[in-house]
Amino acid sequence: MAPLAPALLALALVPALLEDPLPNRPGHVPSTADPFAAPRAPPAPAADLAPPPARAAPPAPVPAPAPAPARTAAAAPSGAAAPAEGEPAARPAPGGGPAPSFLGGASLGEGGMAAFAQAGYPVLGAAWAQGLGPADDAGALLRLDWTTSEMTVAGLWRHELSRTFSSRLGFRLGAGLWADFGATWVWEGNGSNVGLQVAPGVAWSTLGAGPGLLTFSLDAPVTWAWQRGMGVALAPELAVAYEVPVAREVSVGGRAVLWWRWAGGSADVPGLDATIRGAGVATVTWRAF
Numbered sequence: 637m638a639p640l641a642p643a644l645l646a647l648a649l650v651p652a653l654l655e656d657p658l659p660n661r662p663g664h665v666p667s668t669a670d671p672f673a674a675p676r677a678p679p680a681p682a683a684d685l686a687p688p689p690a691r692a693a694p695p696a697p698v699p700a701p702a703p704a705p706a707r708t709a710a711a712a713p714s715g716a717a718a719p720a721e722g723e724p725a726a727r728p729a730p731g732g733g734p735a736p737s738f739l740g741g742a743s744l745g746e747g748g749m750a751a752f753a754q755a756g757y758p759v760l761g762a763a764w765a766q767g768l769g770p771a772d773d774a775g776a777l778l779r780l781d782w783t784t785s786e787m788t789v790a791g792l793w794r795h796e797l798s799r800t801f802s803s804r805l806g807f808r809l810g811a812g813l814w815a816d817f818g819a820t821w822v823w824e825g826n827g828s829n830v831g832l833q834v835a836p837g838v839a840w841s842t843l844g845a846g847p848g849l850l851t852f853s854l855d856a857p858v859t860w861a862w863q864r865g866m867g868v869a870l871a872p873e874l875a876v877a878y879e880v881p882v883a884r885e886v887s888v889g890g891r892a893v894l895w896w897r898w899a900g901g902s903a904d905v906p907g908l909d910a911t912i913r914g915a916g917v918a919t920v921t922w923r924a925f
Contacts, residue, residue, distance in 0.1 A: 671706040678842055736923045738763055739877045739891060740841030740851045741806030743773050743796040749925040754891070756917030758783040763792065771796040784826055784905060785819030788812060788833050810835040814859050816905075825906030831861040837873075848880035848889065859903055867901020869909075877919065885923045892916050 736744055738752035748767035754760070758781050765775030773794040780787045790812025798805045811834045818828030837855030844850070852875070858871040872895065879889030893915040897908060 656885070695800060697775065717863050736921055737841060737849050737851065737877075737879050737887065737889075737891075738765065738921055739853065739875075739879065739919065740804060740849055741796060741839040742799070742804035742841060743767060743769075743794060743806065744923070746770055748773075748869070748923065750921055750923045752919065752921050754917040754919045757915055759915060759917055764781055765792060765794070777812070783819075783822040784908065784915050785817035786814065786816050787817070790833065790835070797838075802844055803840065805840045806838070808839065808855075809838075810839050814861075816861075823905050823908050826908075827864065829861045829867075829902055831859060831862045831863075831866075831903070833857055833859045845878070849887070851875075851879070852876040853877070859899075861901065861903035862899075864902035867899060867903030869897060869899035869903040871897040879919065880922065887921045889919045890916065891919055 720838070736748070736750050737743075738750065744750055744765060744767035746767050746769050750765055752763040752765075754762075759779060760782060761777065761779040763775060763777040765773045767773050773792070775792040777788065777790045777792050779790075788810075790810040792808065792810050793807055794808040796804060797807045810916045812832070814831050814833040816826065816829040818826055820826050833853055835857035837853060839851055839853035841849050841851040854874055856870070859871070861867045861869065873890055873893050874895070875893040877889055877891040879887045881887045894912060895915065896912050897905075897910075899905065899909045
């Protein structure tokens with residue numbers, strides 16, 4: 637029996653060595669396969685087992701535009717270029733601005749309304765005007781020469797003829813009733829009278845002289861007296877005025893006048909006519925609108 641034992645053991649091991657390992661063993665390689673070949677890729681999953689598509693990322697937020705830098709200067713008027721940064725703002729043009737003038741060449745502008753008063757030697761007076769358009773004013777005037785007791789109540793019209801950045805040229809016209817009450821406390825030969833007066837004139841004003849408005853004017857009032865045989869008086873006036881704003885709606889100033897009066901017939905005032913005389917008044921203008 638001893639010699640048969642190794643032979644029987646070899647016959648039992650041969651079938652076991654020829655049989656493939658179990659398919660569920662880890663690292664199992666079929667006997668017919670090359671153990672050194674690259675591993676096969678796993679089969680693609682079925683369509684119904686494919687993972688869901690990735691969700692699109694939300695769009696990135698658009699940054700808001702940066703706000704425009706605040707302007708330090710006031711907005712330029714329509715049709716005018718705004719001043720560059722660092723440049724001084726333009727000065728306001730005469731008339732229609734913070735401190736209007738009754739004496740200058742500029743109109744009040746459409747919708748503007750202003751009142752005026754003057755007092756001095758030898759005149760006291762008041763006026764009112766309303767802007768009718770961009771270049772025309774209309775109003776009324778009351779004027780009293782307290783040395784002769786001559787009084788004028790007249791309507792006013794002013795028309796702006798031309799303008800530049802700092803100056804205005806205007807035509808004005810006054811027309812109305814004239815009366816002389818015959819006061820003799822200064823002129824002994826004065827007598828009472830009544831009639832009509834027409835006063836055309838021109839005025840040129842400029843902002844080029846300090847903080848105020850400088851005005852040169854020439855007026856030529858013509859008076860037609862009806863009583864005591866009637867008569868005519870001509871009294872041209874050459875004047876210079878300077879007005880300074882003291883508030884947005886108010887300006888004050890002064891006016892100096894050189895005038896010469898010629899008269900004939902009942903319009904003559906002995907001692908007053910045919911001489912060059914001077915006058916000076918203080919003025920105030922208030923712009924209501």
